[in-house]
Amino acid sequence: QKEVEQDPGPLSVPEGAIVSLNCTYSNSAFQYFMWYRQYSRKGPELLMYTYSSGNKEDGRFTAQVDKSSKYISLFIRDSQPSDSATYLCAAFSGNTGKLIFGQGTTLQVKP
Amino acid sequence: GAGVSQSPSNKVTEKGKDVELRCDPISGHTALYWYRQSLGQGLEFLIYFQGNSAPDKSGLPSDRFSAERTGGSVSTLTIQRTQQEDSAVYLCASSLGTHNSPLHFGNGTRLTVT
Numbered sequence: 001q002k003e004v005e006q007d008p009g010p011l012s013v014p015e016g017a018i019v020s021l022n023c024t025y026s027n028s029a030f031q032y033f034m035w036y037r038q039y040s041r042k043g044p045e046l047l048m049y050t051y052s053s054g055n056k057e058d059g060r061f062t063a064q065v066d067k068s069s070k071y072i073s074l075f076i077r078d079s080q081p082s083d084s085a086t087y088l089c090a091a092f093s094g095n096t097g098k099l100i101f102g103q104g105t106t107l108q109v110k111p
Numbered sequence: 112g113a114g115v116s117q118s119p120s121n122k123v124t125e126k127g128k129d130v131e132l133r134c135d136p137i138s139g140h141t142a143l144y145w146y147r148q149s150l151g152q153g154l155e156f157l158i159y160f161q162g163n164s165a166p167d168k169s170g171l172p173s174d175r176f177s178a179e180r181t182g183g184s185v186s187t188l189t190i191q192r193t194q195q196e197d198s199a200v201y202l203c204a205s206s207l208g209t210h211n212s213p214l215h216f217g218n219g220t221r222l223t224v225t
Contacts, residue, residue, distance in 0.1 A: 032211050043202055043216030051211065088153060098167055099144070099214055103153035
């Protein structure tokens with residue numbers, strides 16, 4: 001079992017839709033959670049970073065963490081074609097200093 | 112400021128040859144990470160440096176893979192006797208090294224072994 005599981009998709013939505021991306025993790029030692037966005041042939045770029053359970057909002061993006069169920073989500077409101085990319089969830093253990101990634105979900109937003 | 116720089120951006124090599132991949136982290140970043148991304152896959156952790164030392168080498172796939180970091184800055188990932196299954200994008204990232212510092216990635220080296 002992978003430490004961080006993510007449905008690879010692909011996910012295709014019309015422009016303006018609300019997108020929900022989800023991951024689960026198995027290691028209770030994970031303390032910090034991040035979402036990265038990766039465009040084709042580019043390195044991942046940090047989108048959102050959360051520590052505690054609850055929601056964190058940044059513009060059209062909301063990250064949600066539920067540590068009791070080991071579940072993390074990213075919501076994108078009013079999705080745009082420019083949001084088309086691969087979205088990677090990641091979990092960080094302060095004990096090991098290692099950031100573990102999910103498989104990534106490929107999102108396509110159609111105009 | 113300058114981000115993480117990786118070179119070369121693309122490398123084609125013949126099976127059995129050795130290759131060196133280079134990473135220049137963001138200035139002042141003490142932690143440096145190497146990941147591998149195969150086609151359609153997520154990021155596979157390879158190795159992590161804090162300063163010049165590597166507390167965690169657990170992700171290196173075999174003894175053909177090695178990495179070093181000198182002067183707390185530039186890092187080199189070396190793959191000896193390359194195999195076709197080594198073909199992937201090799202990504203480097205750096206961070207401030209505190210336990211909650213996000214990683215900043217380079218654009219990777221795309222390695223193709225023929």
